[in-house]
Amino acid sequence: MDAALLTPTEMGEADRLTIAAGTPGIVLMERAAKAVADAVETGFGDAARIALLAGPGNNGGDAYAAAAILERHGRDVRLFHLVPSQELTGDAAIAAKAYGGQAAPLADFQPQEFDLVVDGLFGAGLSRALEGKVVDLVDQLNASAVPVLAIDLPSGISGTSGAVLGAAIEAEATVSFFRRKPGHLLEPGRSRCGRVAIADIGIEADVLAEIAPTSFENRPALWRHRLMLPTQAGHKYDRGHAVVFSGPASQTGAARMAAMAALRGGAGLATVFSPASAILVNAAHLTAVMLKRCENAAELETLLEDGRMNAFVLGPGFGAGEGARAYAEAVLSAGRRLVLDADGITAFQDMPDALFDAAVAAGNGREDDGPALVLTPHAGEFKRLFPDLAEAELGKADRARKAAARSNAVVILKGRDTVIAAPDGRAAINATGTAWLATAGSGDVLAGLVAAQLAQNTPTFEAACAAVWMHGKAAEAFGPGLIAEDLPAMVPKVLADLIAF
Numbered sequence: 001m002d003a004a005l006l007t008p009t010e011m012g013e014a015d016r017l018t019i020a021a022g023t024p025g026i027v028l029m030e031r032a033a034k035a036v037a038d039a040v041e042t043g044f045g046d047a048a049r050i051a052l053l054a055g056p057g058n059n060g061g062d063a064y065a066a067a068a069i070l071e072r073h074g075r076d077v078r079l080f081h082l083v084p085s086q087e088l089t090g091d092a093a094i095a096a097k098a099y100g101g102q103a104a105p106l107a108d109f110q111p112q113e114f115d116l117v118v119d120g121l122f123g124a125g126l127s128r129a130l131e132g133k134v135v136d137l138v139d140q141l142n143a144s145a146v147p148v149l150a151i152d153l154p155s156g157i158s159g160t161s162g163a164v165l166g167a168a169i170e171a172e173a174t175v176s177f178f179r180r181k182p183g184h185l186l187e188p189g190r191s192r193c194g195r196v197a198i199a200d201i202g203i204e205a206d207v208l209a210e211i212a213p214t215s216f217e218n219r220p221a222l223w224r225h226r227l228m229l230p231t232q233a234g235h236k237y238d239r240g241h242a243v244v245f246s247g248p249a250s251q252t253g254a255a256r257m258a259a260m261a262a263l264r265g266g267a268g269l270a271t272v273f274s275p276a277s278a279i280l281v282n283a284a285h286l287t288a289v290m291l292k293r294c295e296n297a298a299e300l301e302t303l304l305e306d307g308r309m310n311a312f313v314l315g316p317g318f319g320a321g322e323g324a325r326a327y328a329e330a331v332l333s334a335g336r337r338l339v340l341d342a343d344g345i346t347a348f349q350d351m352p353d354a355l356f357d358a359a360v361a362a363g364n365g366r367e368d369d370g371p372a373l374v375l376t377p378h379a380g381e382f383k384r385l386f387p388d389l390a391e392a393e394l395g396k397a398d399r400a401r402k403a404a405a406r407s408n409a410v411v412i413l414k415g416r417d418t419v420i421a422a423p424d425g426r427a428a429i430n431a432t433g434t435a436w437l438a439t440a441g442s443g444d445v446l447a448g449l450v451a452a453q454l455a456q457n458t459p460t461f462e463a464a465c466a467a468v469w470m471h472g473k474a475a476e477a478f479g480p481g482l483i484a485e486d487l488p489a490m491v492p493k494v495l496a497d498l499i500a501f
């Protein structure tokens with residue numbers, strides 16, 4: 001549960017359970033405020049003049065309580081309130097009463113008069129879009145060069161979806177409490193948060209058992225225990241055999257990169273299945289990866305008789321025609337797990353139900369590994385299979401979740417904030433990677449890394465999460481100048497760190 005993300009509603013529940021177990025709300029607020037004051041001291045120690053902005057709820061209460069602490073530390077603070085303190089209720093009213101320092105209405109706030117602004121306008125309780133004077137203030141603050149430390153979330157960012165509601169503050173740093181929220185990881189929220197620190201305010205981890213969160217940060221804690229690493233006496237077939245379908249002679253590179261990634265990711269064997277016309281091109285470039293001719297569906301049926309070939313990739317460079325559909329359906333109906341990427345996804349754009357039916361019929365695989373199908377769309381490909389979901393007013397995590405439930409597939413919805421969702425409702429949000437991943441072919445490598453995990457019998461959701469995490473880490477390890485071919489070569493370093501972890 002270390003990787004759990006809490007929606008604002010779930011966080012409210014964590015708060016409620018903690019209060020019910022005997023910790024008064026004002027104590028939680030004091031601890032939250034102490035964490036904010038500590039973040040000011042450690043991150044913005046040089047700031048001489050500090051403004052704290054207080055909204056109408058407990059986020060504002062945190063600002064009052066933090067102002068009181070900073071003032072006791074001798075800092076020059078001034079508080080600006082959206083509503084007069086006598087209109088506050090509950091813990092926020094208590095905190096406002098306890099603060100005896102300078103306060104003024106928000107209309108008097110001029111960002112340039114300060115070296116640091118602490119944003120306590122809205123946090124988890126943001127329930128509608130910002131409007132009117134608050135929007136003007138946010139715009140003015142964002143246009144100034146004054147750094148902002150946000151309490152819980154930058155005001156205007158949805159903690160659930162990361163969306164900007166009306167307008168949102170751009171923070172340099174954010175202090176949140178107990179666990180991250182999806183909005184800290186999903187764009188544009190992630191970019192607006194700056195550095196995120198999570199403070200312990202005395203909420204016990206055991207509240208999570210009752211809350212049963214379904215969103216997670218994609219970290220090794222989520223899947224590390226499900227990875228199958230080579231055993232001392234292991235055989236290559238223990239680590240599975242990944243197969244990647246090659247496209248025609250002029251489009252073979254993508255499949256080879258995916259196959260190389262499958263080997264580097266730990267599959268015991270990897271084979272490219274190639275149409276006859278591309279055999280020589282593929283043969284000229286392959287060494288550790290093997291090659292077999294697969295000209296049509298009948299040949300595929302025969303090849304599938306070798307039950308050791310247990311994980312397939314279809315799509316990179318393949319061509320988006322009827323052939324792709326026939327192969328995908330054959331692989332699924334033969335009980336193998338399949339990563340469907342790129343052209344493989346596009347091939348089903350006019351008949352997505354045929355794909356979803358095949359995935360439902362394939363069920364949950366051997367020993368309940370999880371779904372047989374993994375879909376790896378970027379936003380454009382996603383729209384081809386799920387046009388209604390692409391257009392719905394949904395956050396990215398819910399979009400991916402609904403797609404996973406509809407298709408009975410694990411869906412990897414790619415981008416800077418890649419979401420991995422399972423039909424059972426789990427969703428993991430990834431934070432590894434660099435902008436250098438936006439390079440031709442990097443998605444092909446990801447498909448191969450997923451197949452590597454599937455070949456090694458990692459359950460489907462965990463396989464997808466691990467692959468996305470490693471893909472990002474490989475990019476981080478390489479640094480600037482990355483092209484897709486560099487990624488497989490970085491995987492050994494990523495695995496070494498993971499094993500040492």
Ligand SMILES: NC(=O)C1=CN([C@@H]2O[C@H](COP(=O)(O)OP(=O)(O)OC[C@H]3O[C@@H](n4cnc5c(N)ncnc54)[C@H](O)[C@@H]3O)[C@@H](O)[C@H]2O)[C@@H](O)CC1
Binds near residue numbers: 032130
């Ligand atoms: N849940 C917890 O465990 C803890 C919560 N704390 C703080 O409490 C915050 C949540 O407090 P609240 O639930 O009171 O919520 P907020 O303080 O985030 O905001 C709710 C208030 O803002 C108003 N509001 C919402 N959207 C608005 C909009 N667009 N324009 C104008 N007004 C709007 C609401 O009517 C309500 O008065 C957290 O973000 C955190 O800072 C901390 O005190 C520590 C403990």
Ligand SMILES: Nc1ncnc2c1ncn2[C@@H]1O[C@H](COP(=O)(O)OP(=O)(O)O)[C@@H](O)[C@H]1O
Binds near residue numbers: 444
């Ligand atoms: N700005 C970014 N930051 C981090 N990762 C990114 C960014 N842009 C793209 N990616 C990742 O790079 C990969 C690109 O895959 P894809 O769009 O299929 O490209 P291609 O078809 O060229 O292989 C995905 O894993 C995606 O999540």
Ligand SMILES: [K+]
Binds near residue numbers: 119121123151153
């Ligand atoms: K805030």
